[in-house]
Amino acid sequence: MSSIVVRVETTPKIGDGMKDVRGDSVKRQLAADHNIEIGSVRSIVGFLISSEISADEVDSRVDDVFADPIIEESATDSLHLENKELFSQEPDMVVTIGFKPGVTDNPGKAALDGFRTIFPDAGSDANVSTYLTYVFEGVPEGVKVDWLAKQLHNGLIERVLYSLKGEEFPLIEYTPIAPSNYAPPAVIDLEVTDEELVKLSEEGLLALNLEEMQTIQAHYRDPEIQASRAALGLPENAPTDVELECLAQTWSEHCKHKIFAAHIHHIDTETGEDTEIDSLFKTHIMKPTLEMKEEVDWLLSVFHDNSGVIAWDDEWSMCMKAETHNSPSALDPYGGAMTGIVGVNRDILGTGLGARPIANTDVFCFGPPDWEGDLPENLFHPSRVLRGVHAGVRVGGNESGIPTVNGAIVFDDRYIGKPLVYCGTIGMMPRRLPDGRESHVKNPEAGDRVYMVGGRVGYDGIHGATFSSLELTEESPSSAVQIGDPITQKKMLDMILEARDAGLITCITDNGAGGLSSSIGEMAEYTNGCKIDLGKVPLKQEGLSSWEILVSESQERMTVAVRESDVPAFEALANLHEVEATWVADFTNTGQFHVVHGEDTVANLPIEFLHDGVPQLRLESEWKPPQNPEFNPPAEADHSSLLLRMLARPNIASKETWVRQYDHEVIAQTAVKPFVGLERDGPGDAGLLAPVHGSTHGLVVSNGISPRYSDIDAGAMAAAAVDEAVRNAVCTGVDLSKIAGLDNFCWPDPIESKKTPDGKFKLAQLVRANRELERICRAYFVPCISGKDSMKNDYGTGENKISIPPTLLFSLFGNHHDVRYTTTSDLKPGESLYLVGESKQELGASEISYMLSESGESDGIGGEVPRLPNPEKNLESYKALTKAIQSGIVRTAHDCSEGGIAVAIAEMCIGGRCGAAIDVDGPGEADLWGRLWGESLGRILVGVKQGNREEFLATMKGHSLTYMGEVTDSGTLSVWDGDDLIIESSVQDMVSAWKGSLDMTGGVQ
């Protein structure tokens, strides 16, 4: 029977308590972002149903599936806009947006599921696509419809139609997904000149350099290899496109971390140092962690799995992973960020034999949301990037039922070219499964069946790994963009955790970068071989070529190995959960990565060559300290008004509007939330969880990031990130004997070339950052158990090139003895205030230095950047403070970071809605600017009730501690420098300044 396409439209009823909130939101957003006041915006949701069900039949059940009869009007096979009862006036403009065919349409998928509940006979090919129509009335003059349409859609993934008054209404038609152009496996001739090898790599988006191409060329010249290929019916002396693509994915910077593994010749022009470094990763990250592993029994699994695992107690282990999704988020902020968050959730699900994600952290770096300067072609305005990324992470996290417990948003002009989207997830698993196996150990055997579970493979997501290893240009391909499908993933997650507990899984990993080629390829190392049949892989559209199926990064897929005897139980579980699970491969012990497509062998690569064949890069590094004009603040300054200006700075201002839209307490475990205090709007320093219901045993999650210190020294930047993460955790009363870290580097391209003439300097920044990372991690005893690097964060070329500031996000998770014994940053009545740590004259690259140089009140940001000369001493005072917190005598603590003591105390007053009087005149050499605004590391402001003072002082004896002042009930913050009143600011003014600048809701609630 042939398919019929039926159109259904719904629109909210208006009046008598009913309103069109979706339309109202668009109206408010246009007002907030563009200052455009539109009379009214209404919305229509459209469904195009292709099935064997007639329009009459659909119409008879339309209120059972598509429309909610209480709040919506529906129409079948007609346009709402033509109904004069609903739309009595002809609108000024109409904009209709639908997805391009092949782009994930989540509402359409859900609608199809609902449709099949009512119409089981809809037909196996039934499909639903959706669209959204916005109807504008009262559009001010000068607003063009094409501009309006551009604000509402993304041309990479969506199609748009629009009309003006008097024109025919736009009509989106059902467009079936076109079959892809199948091409039989091609043979790629590598017996060509070096230039042609490079061209092959560039034109094929392979992102392989000449030496790598030559290594592949040499492989196919090996007579033994040639003989084995002949036996399989493969071209003897040349790769198939399947093989070349597979190598490009596996050897990509994204998968192999070639820069961190490189041999580096490093010169320091300051000190005269001239050294060779064999792999930054092995030297500064792996070695220290492995040495620390010798000293403790709680590091269960480091580096080799999808995330690092620690023993939390005798029954449970915890794991954590942070990922970046920068390039996709630049092209499609919403889809890119959503695939980022649901992707890192899969890393957790793919750890050991499967861990359950229990918390997310999100850290974003964007251009300033109020940016008024020029924007390069094809880049979105930072406010749109912010909205899109936020929405993607919100939907991805909330719909998956994983709380977002901690994070940050950092702003700098240079992130306009490439936003950074760091998504982290913590997972939890039983130490042992019911069958006695340790859950952090994978144990597949040759003969196990390999299933692909979850979504299907489509044209979307081809070349993500290699694409992210290239810089972003105007020609960047749209196939690298995808939209996540949290519900498909959630069903898969439910099913896999049941399969794990039933003992059905021997090995599991996620399908991320590189698709099946990476996931099965990596797992095949355990048994030393695999055989994949691409003909079995379920596809979203027909006609995909072999190499496309192998490397496609289509989302929501896990690769799971199952013993043959467990197959019936595994398939039954998949069936119950309505999850597609397909047997696509077998583990072998042949030493080969063998790929067939039906009857034909299309690739055969030795496992060893695939994983260890990539040649080591040799790179040059040279450090010359950057020259920055000095930070020279005006002699006379009104620090009260500076405080209000500082509180409104995007880097400091409250992100409440954004963060409150994340579910931060699903699972009912979040004991310290992102917002604290009397009005629940003060800043939380770290997340604190009690993951086992009924128990007070806790887990701390925190982050540290300070990219602008790289303008002076990337080493100091790295040290500051680690210290900030630890400091934040200390503020919750973390158990410092069990903390673990994640290093997540985002760098501009550090390889010197024609397009990167300053590559040596950028690499030297990386060397310095790694050295400081190692030094501080050793001193604090924070093993780095998992990490990630993203090394091509540049946009454009030549003079217009924008490179991000070298950025290290340091994420930390650690043990907590009892979540009741913790602190929050809000001041409580009757507390005395103390400073742990000391203020030094360190104003270089501080937030105040940027503010005053941007406004012309200072020449620049140069000066001493905060450093950690003696981290061992900091650790001792952190230990004393956590002891005090764990004994319940301290209930208030807040770390000093951007904006120094002045901003920290202001935030504490905001959280407590009370005043304070403090004196910043204390020990140390720093001047007033340094003591007020300097960002010296290792400092925490603490509030202690009268009755606990003595015990607190005894606990802190011998550590750097300065009495600062008292909490007052005056409603005013007073900051003194000896006898001089430097700052006087009402709490209400501080609240307005701090909460106003990033609110962007359009003012309506």
Add this chain to the structure above:
Amino acid sequence: MMTQKPKVAVLFGFGINCDRETAAVFELAGAESERVHVNLFVNGERDLSDFHILAVPGGFSFGDHLGSGRLLGNRMRFAMREQLSAFVAAGKPIIGICNGFQVLVKTGLLPGREVPDFEQRASLTLNNSGRYEDRWVTLEFDPDSPCIWTKGITRIECPVRHGEGRFVMPSTTDLDELNENNQIVTRYVDPETEPGKGITDEELPFPICPNGSIRNIAGICDPTGLVFGLMPHPEAAYATFLHPHHTRGEVSEEILGEGMQIFRNAVEYAQANL
């Protein structure tokens, strides 16, 4: 009077998210709870009548596409109709929290009739703010409500976490009828008011009423008082240390928080009556 622990079926699958904590909280309240995949009831492998209490937890069933709770509501309305009718006829309590409330409204079990007819009479629609938000609210309860879940509770604080929580009915008469039957079990109230005196029909401002719900309605029950649904999450206030103000006073020795009473009430009801 039953001697063993009442058995609670906590639904999961298809994007239900709060199943683990809901199951845990019933256990802490003295019940024996089990997470049961929706399809096990649909395909008949499990029988709803083996349980004494049914919980439909929060989450994003089917991504809330086509309206929150609608698609899961349809599965229950069409594939579990008889089981649900029998469950209600047997006088067994049902709770729907957040997405679960939306599901119960869209199946027609809430506000419902004495004998379920599975007709939808109300809806939960987009918050007036247009935003999903997680924030703590203050709830007050109708002391004269027949709702068995809320006996003896005057006021509690717990979080809302939703984008579609605005309760609406087609007409004022419908709301008046609900009110006369004391089916408006709980409403958002101004925390500054005296406990017991916060309930009002007047539209309270954001964020006291976080979604613009008509008459500040946060939760309702069916005419029997056995079926209860609410947008806020009492299970997320099961422990004292989950309250955002727990660090503002001394460390609490008591672990269980004020959200527990709702679950205890149902467990005690089941023990006494089933």
